[in-house]
Amino acid sequence: MSKTNRKKGLVIVNTGDGKGKTTAALGVVLRAWGRGFRICVIQFIKAETGQWGEVKAAKKLGIEWHATGNGFTWTSKDTDETTARALHGWEIAKEKIAGGDYDLIVLDEFTYPLQFGWIDPTQTIDWLKANKPAGLHLIITGRGALPALVEYADLVTEMKEVKHPYKEGIQAQAGIEF
Amino acid sequence: MSKTNRKKGLVIVNTGDGKGKTTAALGVVLRAWGRGFRICVIQFIKAETGQWGEVKAAKKLGIEWHATGNGFTWTSKDTDETTARALHGWEIAKEKIAGGDYDLIVLDEFTYPLQFGWIDPTQTIDWLKANKPAGLHLIITGRGALPALVEYADLVTEMKEVKHPYKEGIQAQAGIEF
Numbered sequence: 001m002s003k004t005n006r007k008k009g010l011v012i013v014n015t016g017d018g019k020g021k022t023t024a025a026l027g028v029v030l031r032a033w034g035r036g037f038r039i040c041v042i043q044f045i046k047a048e049t050g051q052w053g054e055v056k057a058a059k060k061l062g063i064e065w066h067a068t069g070n071g072f073t074w075t076s077k078d079t080d081e082t083t084a085r086a087l088h089g090w091e092i093a094k095e096k097i098a099g100g101d102y103d104l105i106v107l108d109e110f111t112y113p114l115q116f117g118w119i120d121p122t123q124t125i126d127w128l129k130a131n132k133p134a135g136l137h138l139i140i141t142g143r144g145a146l147p148a149l150v151e152y153a154d155l156v157t158e159m160k161e162v163k164h165p166y167k168e169g170i171q172a173q174a175g176i177e178f
Numbered sequence: 179m180s181k182t183n184r185k186k187g188l189v190i191v192n193t194g195d196g197k198g199k200t201t202a203a204l205g206v207v208l209r210a211w212g213r214g215f216r217i218c219v220i221q222f223i224k225a226e227t228g229q230w231g232e233v234k235a236a237k238k239l240g241i242e243w244h245a246t247g248n249g250f251t252w253t254s255k256d257t258d259e260t261t262a263r264a265l266h267g268w269e270i271a272k273e274k275i276a277g278g279d280y281d282l283i284v285l286d287e288f289t290y291p292l293q294f295g296w297i298d299p300t301q302t303i304d305w306l307k308a309n310k311p312a313g314l315h316l317i318i319t320g321r322g323a324l325p326a327l328v329e330y331a332d333l334v335t336e337m338k339e340v341k342h343p344y345k346e347g348i349q350a351q352a353g354i355e356f
Contacts, residue, residue: 008348018335020192020202027204028354034235035353057212103353137354154348156340157196163334170186170332175213175281176206176315
């Protein structure tokens, strides 16, 4: 194993239209927590709420968690508000990333602000290249990861829907999907 | 929401050649733990060890965890041992599933015993149909999920590799991939 391998902080992207993008990031959070990593999760679309299973868990585990969205999605009409919230989330993310106090940072649903241009993708990736500490693991989730993000990432997985219960009239289940 | 939706325990399959199959199951474990679910994880290929990040985490969280494999994989030459271990794992799984004491059970890498015929797939699925409590959520992970398993499942996701760091000489990272 070469020296560079030892401290390589991976940039991981979970994308695609299937389930499991955020969930796989949470699995890494659990694994990393098991090893005593310092972890920060920043969510870009979801609104602050203590109702999600993962937020309840994070609170119990002492994991830092920021939900910076307002629950609005890409179908939102209030784009000013949505853009402002995305920029606010990115300001928090930059501070956490550059500060060097974490081993793992998750930018959940961060592909959307980039994809919809609320945050400039080129500037963002340039900033990450210049400022991400070498040992920091970074996970970015969301559909439609831009080619520049895939190019920048070390590990990219596409979650592909094969079969989905909503289509058979089964609702999302608490504790499983949220 | 209809009545049947309320107590529906999902059968979830995470398959495909990409990363994130076990990891997404762990994410559901974290989420479910956050909601106070009773959880049991049974691993079919991995050997018992306290070294994995997820095992350390499970221990700290009080989550029941069984690793029933010997670390041998589908390339193993000692198929008797491998088969015996798979059957032993399946006996534990049956007891836990039928017992009704859990809200979520994960059968990690369970596709392999089925795929390689160490455990009979048809009998297994028939047994699950007859014995899985209606409210129990079941997650099965591993490559090459058989069509009968996909047919039985409610939610199937294929994790597809888009870009993988091993190909660029970067080793698996503790806390992130194990």
